[in-house]
Amino acid sequence: MLILPRFSFLIIAALIGSIAPASQAADIKVTVGTGGKGGYYFHVGDLICKSFDRETNGYKCRAKPTDGPTENLPKLQSGKFDIVVARSDWAKQALEGGGYFQSKGPNPALRSLFSIHSEPLTIVARKDAGIYTAGDLTGKRVRLGRSATHLVKQIPSSAKWDVSSFQTVKPNDMKAQYSALCAGKIDAVAAVVGYPSGLIQKTAHTCPIHLVNLSGQPIDKLIAGSDALSKETIPANAYTGITAPTKSFGYKAVFLSSAEFSDEDVYAFVKFTFESLSELGHEHPALSSLQPSEMIRDSLPAPMHPGAVRYYREQGWIK
Template identity: 85%
Template sequence: MFKTFSQNRLTRPRLSFAIIAILSGLIAPASQAADSRITVGTGGKGGYYFQIGDLICKSFTRETIGYKCQAKATNGPTENLPKLQNGKFDIVVARSDWAKQALNGGGYFQSNGSNPALRSLFSVHSEPLTIVARKDAGIHTAGDLSGKRVRLGRSATRLVKQIPDSANWDVSAFQTVKPKDMKAQYSALCAGKVDAVAAVVGYPSGVIQKTAETCPIHFVNLSGQQIDKLVAGSDALSKTTIPANVYTSITAPTNSLGYKAILLSSAEVSDADVYAFVKSTFENLSDLGRRHPSLSSLQPSEMIRDGLSAPMHPGAIQYYQEQGWIK
């Protein structure tokens, strides 16, 4: 009896270690093989694009078994869209007008050629044309800009030129300003050296908030049948409203038009990967909204419609059809 007991004490641990080693050998490779990596190109680390891409990525990794997602800080669409086309990124964040240029091989992307494989997933926050006027400048409608001292960001210049009747304006005192010089224009506005500043910018904007705290300003409403027609003629444009009380003293909502920040992928990225990414985003939309103000008021009906300037990815379509959002 003693001999048998001694043998059992010696052989059982050996058997246990053998079983653990076998199980470890079987389980670890399977777990590693299941992890699919998604890389998202965003924007500069201090900007909305990186913050949003990073939030969505972290949520995706946390909530979806078998995936790891990493948000990469970049120089924006001029880096994101070529790297997406070359397969270095799986998903990118870009503004809807930049996406349209990349799809067609126009503007900045003329030398790259068209990218017919570009695919939309969904849009996120709006980047409206925001026309900030000094209260005593006599600017109440878009037409009142004629003959005024107006400073415009580059994207705002393109949009302002498309406003109906703008061809008849006196634009002799209009000036397009480089991005690095835009901040100074808001100071000039408060100093009475400029009558209005127009920029395509997401809200809330820190520089506009500072301007609102410094001098009396208001926003110029952009609405009506002609604006509706302009938006209807471009899949990169959408109508938007800057909510009341986003900025100090701006107590009424402001109607405008502009672009959307959108998430894009490529037809080369698998339907399964895109489906998983889209599903995770929409199922955790409330949590994402609590983590960043620009995501707090998103509506699925708008996210799958507005600003999608490239065809929709089949993986995204599958999820939207399952939800009954599209046919």
């Protein structure tokens, strides 16, 4: 009987371990930067991530609550996050090194995966204020959220576009503006916000309101000149008393990654998301009416990630 030295058993054991089945390999970790715990970005990112983790073999996905794009986009660039959620205008700034990211410089490695729920410019007017289109805002007392200021003042409504009575207010002051609207102290409030907004719904229960339609050739031209903007429609009955759809435009929440993140891993994440849209939509209203054709087309300022392109080509959605 041949007796092998003790170290021979150790070598054999090591060799056996090195050819263990792939299923025993460590799962690939995917970290997703989202937003504050109380907001859409965290809830949507967390839902998709947990579902991807549970239903896809070989991956462990964790969604992280964050301070939003000012944390997400730099951490994506540094490799601390694999995927992030950010509004399309912030993504455009990061890509080009503009706005908040001017001091940090452009991030040419930023890549788009898909867009999700919209955040349209929503102009809420008191019903008796006589404001039905953007042109009717001229000379009115309008209060603007910070994100709305840039959009409203870009609307080329007329050569006599008078914005002297428009005022930008801080985020913490927006609740007071809706109260002032119902009290007759101002005529309209403009905000970039996903629907349904709890604050706007509360206002609709307090006084009769009207949502201002924003459409036409000048606005189409504005949208055509920006990768971050897209047409949006606030559906009928999103708010009490608003029984017709309201045309508008604005931004979308976008899932983004870096060019350095593996094509295979992006492909797996994108494939799971699109093939689970129906189930995910039952879990969160922001995902309930998404259309793939819009998700891969609208408000995507960064080039598409090759892993996402591969899946979209397989589906025949792009060439």
